[in-house]
Amino acid sequence: MTQQAPFPTHETTPRTSIRWWRTLAAGILLLSGVIAAHAQVAPNGQKQMGEPADDKLPTVLHGVTIAQHLNEQLPLDSTFVDETGKAVKLGQYFDGKHPVLLALVYYKCPILCSEELKGLTGALEMVSYRPGKDFQIVAISIDPTETPAIAASKKREYVTYYGHPESASGWHFLTGKKDQIDLVAQAVGFRYVWDPEVQQYAHASGIMLLTPQGRVAQYYYGIEYAPRDIQLGLVEASQGKIGNVVDQVLLYCFHYDPRQGRYGPVIFNILRLSALVTVLLLGGFMLFMFRRDALAARRGRLTRTAT
Numbered sequence: 001m002t003q004q005a006p007f008p009t010h011e012t013t014p015r016t017s018i019r020w021w022r023t024l025a026a027g028i029l030l031l032s033g034v035i036a037a038h039a040q041v042a043p044n045g046q047k048q049m050g051e052p053a054d055d056k057l058p059t060v061l062h063g064v065t066i067a068q069h070l071n072e073q074l075p076l077d078s079t080f081v082d083e084t085g086k087a088v089k090l091g092q093y094f095d096g097k098h099p100v101l102l103a104l105v106y107y108k109c110p111i112l113c114s115e116e117l118k119g120l121t122g123a124l125e126m127v128s129y130r131p132g133k134d135f136q137i138v139a140i141s142i143d144p145t146e147t148p149a150i151a152a153s154k155k156r157e158y159v160t161y162y163g164h165p166e167s168a169s170g171w172h173f174l175t176g177k178k179d180q181i182d183l184v185a186q187a188v189g190f191r192y193v194w195d196p197e198v199q200q201y202a203h204a205s206g207i208m209l210l211t212p213q214g215r216v217a218q219y220y221y222g223i224e225y226a227p228r229d230i231q232l233g234l235v236e237a238s239q240g241k242i243g244n245v246v247d248q249v250l251l252y253c254f255h256y257d258p259r260q261g262r263y264g265p266v267i268f269n270i271l272r273l274s275a276l277v278t279v280l281l282l283g284g285f286m287l288f289m290f291r292r293d294a295l296a297a298r299r300g301r302l303t304r305t306a307t
Contacts, residue, residue, distance in 0.1 A: 067189030080176035099237035126227035132170025
């Protein structure tokens, strides 16, 4: 009975190499496809096919927008009332170590604000960091008539929706007077108006990411937010204090685009990283082959010596 050799014979080496090169080529093609797909995304703010022109907007909406005030300092001395009815200062949610996600909404909003908070909560479910431990969430009502009782109800709703009751200490739903609300709204460029015809506030949808010192770091628009954007934003806003190795690698490959309110690929960095990975894979493969040949030669010498 012939005993099977413990190492691959030289006849199988070409097939192994061919399979390895095919796998590498497929990976490079896949990476190229991803890069091409990202390159075709149009920047936010450009008119898309079928979008209405500005002159077709209702008059009341002309003053409604979110103007980016990057690096603007929030009025940390502004005063509000939290969901428990306690008077608070905005600055107490900024400890100099952890970033803050800010949402300007109103709790009786029939549709948009609820979708915005649900979108944020849904994104946070897929982020590895937790409110109360790694960052804070502050929602401020733009309606000065709303009460702490309404705020408390909303907090219970979204903490329950989030599914991590232990994070409740990181969620803060505030109400306040109009002059204090406007101080914060003006600082972050959040422009809203009261529409007397429908008895509702007209406002844009988006959340702001703030540094641990209370400066505006990033804006995320719309009602749905990419978990990757939130995760990378938290890492950058906290100056790396809550980041890990994987996040730092992603930050190397993705750069925040303030026009789009999201992270996009940095093509040259991705190409550099893919080239480095290719070199490491080839080096590892060559090292494996050299080691295998050396062990095979040693085994051959031992066999000849024994005979």
